[in-house]
Amino acid sequence: MPVIQLEAQVPTDKLLSVVEQLSEPELEQFARDVSTIVARRKAPSLSQRESELLLKINQGVPSDVHQRYTELIAKRQDETLTEDEYAELLQLTNQVEEIDAERIRYLAELASLRGVTLIALMESLGITTPPYV
Numbered sequence: 261m262p263v264i265q266l267e268a269q270v271p272t273d274k275l276l277s278v279v280e281q282l283s284e285p286e287l288e289q290f291a292r293d294v295s296t297i298v299a300r301r302k303a304p305s306l307s308q309r310e311s312e313l314l315l316k317i318n319q320g321v322p323s324d325v326h327q328r329y330t331e332l333i334a335k336r337q338d339e340t341l342t343e344d345e346y347a348e349l350l351q352l353t354n355q356v357e358e359i360d361a362e363r364i365r366y367l368a369e370l371a372s373l374r375g376v377t378l379i380a381l382m383e384s385l386g387i388t389t390p391p392y393v
Contacts, residue, residue, distance in 0.1 A: 288323045311372040317385070321359050329356055 295318035296363045299311055306314070306340060332349040341349065364378075371381040376383070382388070 282326070283360075285323045292318065292320075307373070310373055313366045313373075316366045317363055317387075318369070320363070321356055325352060325355060328352060365388060 277286065279290060296315060299306075299314045299318070302311075302314075306351060322325075329349070329352045332341065332345055332352065335345060336349065367387070368378055371378045374381060376384075
């Protein structure tokens with residue numbers, strides 16, 4: 261993990277310019293860490309279960325899986341996918357769908373705890389449905 265030492269107050273736009281320099285896996289880890297901080301700050305007003313659910317909801321697909329999945333989708337669209345890659349794409353698709361289904365279960369449980377609809381919860385959390393490939 262890269263180390264950034266700051267000894268002064270930094271405007272958020274400068275902080276964001278530093279964050280932009282991170283590699284994709286580092287950026288994804290940073291985003292997860294920020295989500296954890298946000299969840300902790302909200303924790304006093306959230307139940308333990310709500311905090312756990314928010315952390316699980318924000319985990320998402322591991323970056324290496326997402327990257328490979330995206331590569332294989334691009335090859336499929338270019339019609340250059342080999343049979344082995346097609347089999348790998350099917351396996352990754354199943355894995356991504358399982359992760360997405362689990363995330364929806366967590367979202368549904370959180371919506372139930374809060375007494376709101378799933379759509380209302382997703383809107384309040386800024387979660388949009390992914391585009392279909």
